[in-house]
Amino acid sequence: MRDTTHMPVDHPAIPEEKIGVLIANLGTPDNYDYWSMRRYLGEFLSDQRVIDYPKWKWQPILQGIILTIRPFRSGANYKSIWNHELGESPLMTITKAQTAKLRDSLEKRFGDKVMVDFAMRYGNPSTRSKVAEMVKAGCTRILFFPLYPHYSGPTTATANDQFFRALMEETWQPAARTVPAYYDRESYIEALAQSVERVYPSEGQAPDVLVCSYHGVPKRYLTQGDPYHCQCQKTTRLLRERLGWEKDRVVTTFQSKFGPEEWLQPYTVEEVARLAEAGKKRIAVIAPAFSSDCIETLEEINEEIQESFTEAGGEEFTYLPCLNDDDAHIRMMTEIVEENLAGWAD
Known part of the structure; x- marks a missing residue:
């Protein structure tokens, strides 16, 4: 006072x-x-x-x-x-x-x-x-x-x-x-895992692959010292370990490329097509870097990226919403x- x-x-x-x-x-x-x-x-x-x-x-x-x-x-x-x-x-x-x-x-x-x-x-x-x-x-x-x-x-x-x-x-x-x-915080990883488990409560219901799609940045940012790429990879690993899924069933990708230079890879839009072509008919996409659903998730993932998957032969595409105002x-x-x-x- x-x-x-x-x-x-x-x-x-x-x-x-x-x-x-x-x-x-x-x-x-x-x-x-x-x-x-x-x-x-x-x-x-x-x-x-x-x-x-x-x-x-x-x-x-x-x-x-x-x-x-x-x-x-x-x-x-x-x-x-x-x-x-x-x-x-x-x-x-x-x-x-x-x-x-x-x-x-x-x-x-x-x-x-x-x-x-x-x-x-x-x-x-x-x-x-x-x-x-x-x-x-x-x-x-x-x-x-x-x-x-x-x-x-x-x-x-x-x-x-x-x-x-x-x-x-x-x-x-x-x-x-x-x-x-807070990319490796236990309560953050737990919130992400719970959002997956609400949609897939049992192993038998789980998709062939869970794609963790992060917003991309130019690749040179990594060489300049930006820790983003490494932090994204760690979030994916911790989420996979918390879910108890095999290593090849949870992958890291990057979306929203802009401009002519190379960005962090693999690009989500290309990776989901590759997964479909490799016989992965059921995938789910989660966007851990976004705290709120927005144009990149509701339009880009749900439309452009989903279309890339289905056109390549994929059959079941599920987008898992951001954490938003979840408790x-x-x-x-x-x-x-x-x-x-x-x-x-x-």
């Missing part, structure tokens, strides 16, 4: 001291029309953590070609998965639900001492606006929680970058902490927050 005993009567009001917990997701366009998509894609693809080519080389291509054509195609893809009832993307709907459940969970533990909200790296609500709201509400300490189990420059790092840029604009900066990657996921998030608030909140 702030001590206001010696404050002069004309001193500006100071709100009751709180701790902020700000979870962060990738982002979403405000709508699927051309200009909404262009704004969103322009912000996303101008981030040099995402596309690290020199600006003088990349921006003319982006502004002159990509942002002229791609908003139409991406807008159609978003329209096919849009939550028309609420007028927002599924990612927004799910992130709101995660925030509400996490808020309820932490309120039971800390009462009104902790303020919980969410922000998007791209689009709205922006990280800058949410940090400003927390500071105005009296948060002198903020825990920033990027919803990425695996660390990578284009995900965790750019989210943290934006958080620190937001702090730079505050006159009275709060103390800050960021949540590290096991919220318990894991609560556990992570409590650990990272140590020394700040009792």
Whole structure:
């Protein structure tokens, strides 16, 4: 509690001291029309953590070609998965639900001492606006929680970058902490395993192969020191061991390749076709790197990747949803927050 005993009567009001917990997701366009998509894609693809080519080389291509054509195609893809009832993307709907459940969970533990909200790296609500709201509400300490189990420059790092840029604009900066990657955390692996076992409660019902499809990054990121590839491989191994499945029945692949250079392989869209051609008629796909279902899972996996499998002779394709606001996921998030608030909140 702030001590206001010696404050002069004309001193500006100071709100009751709180701790902020700000979870962060990738982002979403405000709508699927051309200009909404262009704004969103322009912000996303101008981030040099995402596309690290020199600006003088990349921006003319982006502004002159990509942002002229791609908003139409991406807008159609978003329209096919849009939550028309609420007028927002599924990612927004799910992130709101995660925030509400996490808020309820932490309120039971800390009462009104902790303020919980969410922000998007791209689009709205922006990280800058949410940090400003927390500071105005009296948060002198903020825990920033990027919803990425695996660390990578284009995900965790750019989210943290934006958080620190937001702090730079505050006159009275709060103390800050960021949540590290949790790709090998026992409660995370357990939540993933439970999501598989809900669909396949017995060995006899299990698919021929479980494909763990992670968002891809250029292969050179690995040689530059980005730990993402190794962390993804470890998540797959731990999940397979927890499920007790044979090694060749759980594989790691990478999706969402963009641009001409080589990305981490095998590519999901090609691997599922190879599996079908090799006689694997029943597969399931899970996306451990995504904390919430989004365009890459609901459209890319459920449409493009599924089509690749069936056209190659596959017969049964099952997509296992992300952890979203599943209770096991919220318990894991609560556990992570409590650990990272140590020394700040009792």
